[in-house]
Amino acid sequence: MPTKSNPLSLREEQKLQTRAKLLEGAKALFAERGYAAVRVDDIAAAVGCSRATFYLHFAGKQELLRAIAEQGTVPTALHFYEDLDRVLDTGSRADFVDWVTRAIEWFHQYKDLLPAWDEATALEPEFREIARQGILALPNAMTSYLARWPADRQDEARLRVELLVAQLERFFTRWAMQGTIDVTADRAAEVLTDIWFPALQAPAT
Template identity: 60%
Template sequence: MVGPVTDTERLTLRQQQKQRTRAALLEAARRLFVERGYAAVTVDDVTSEVGCSRATFYLHFDGKPDVLRRIGAETTQQRAVSVYADLDAVLASGSRDRFTDWLRHALHWFEANRDILPVWDEAVALEPSFRPIATAAVAELPAAMPRYLQRWGPSRGDEARLRVGLLVTQLERFFTRWAVQGTLDTTDTDPAETLTDIWYPALLPPEERCSAEQG
């Protein structure tokens, strides 16, 4: 015989329902953002997809920018940990070939997340409140590279971070023009090799760059 539901069990059930609702809102928002673009989607569109009220939506999120931030949180964390932490190890190895392999892996990451990248760019362009979120997301990447930052030293930390930020920017723009828009033809070349020519020396501190060139 099944006994009465306890207060603890009721709380757990409510928590589970809340988590399911939040997950459904995130899934619906991502799908709509990808299908229609960031600007065209409203909070009412998202709640209609899930079948809940605006009040329920605002129990979970502050608004559209917060939803997109939450959608990107897992993706950004994945990038910082699995891609840029790997770059830290690659640069520490001093292997140019490993850096080329890393670039191929980074481009695969962009391919896996290509649907949400234009949404992110649109939000940055249109939503002032989203820009600090995007800025913080880029700032997390060099933070995942402690050995790289140590090699540049405290006095050149800002330059080191800027170089990583510029690398991120060029990879994003390259991927968009190459794989999304199709406006760059790389038929007879290996993009990773060309990007290595540009970025492998650019990420080395000046004294290491000179040694690498002499070697």
């Protein structure tokens, strides 16, 4: 890691700048065209570099999309489910409504990349496994929630969180992107809370 006494060389600085440009250029192209329609040559051309330069930084567009996700999407998703763990500890329905509202806002933040992510998941077996591992990581971040479930029902506890993630994503896609669900965000948060707040309560012992 560079320090004041050991700064980056000009070559290293240029390499980091090129990588950042590739990430931003690809993000814009994926948002505009989706995943399948974007070629490595398109990404390279968008940032003014060669195909060879692209491959110095990424093995392909699949690795690039993963890097975009790791840059912001995955860490913030984990943060959201760590926050859900805290919310469930409070036992407050109102806090859960607030959490669902923030989750909807989170999807808004990343909505331009969701179609590309879905395409890559459908088309690329390796990416499908990456996406699966990402989903599995979310309930694992909810340590307090899992601790309230008996050992023989841990798989069910995790499944409930995974199904919550799936429903939130599907709702957002149909509501905000396809326009096939006509409801306000506030009303949606209330109804989703009616469904999921009781569903995430641990069974009585």
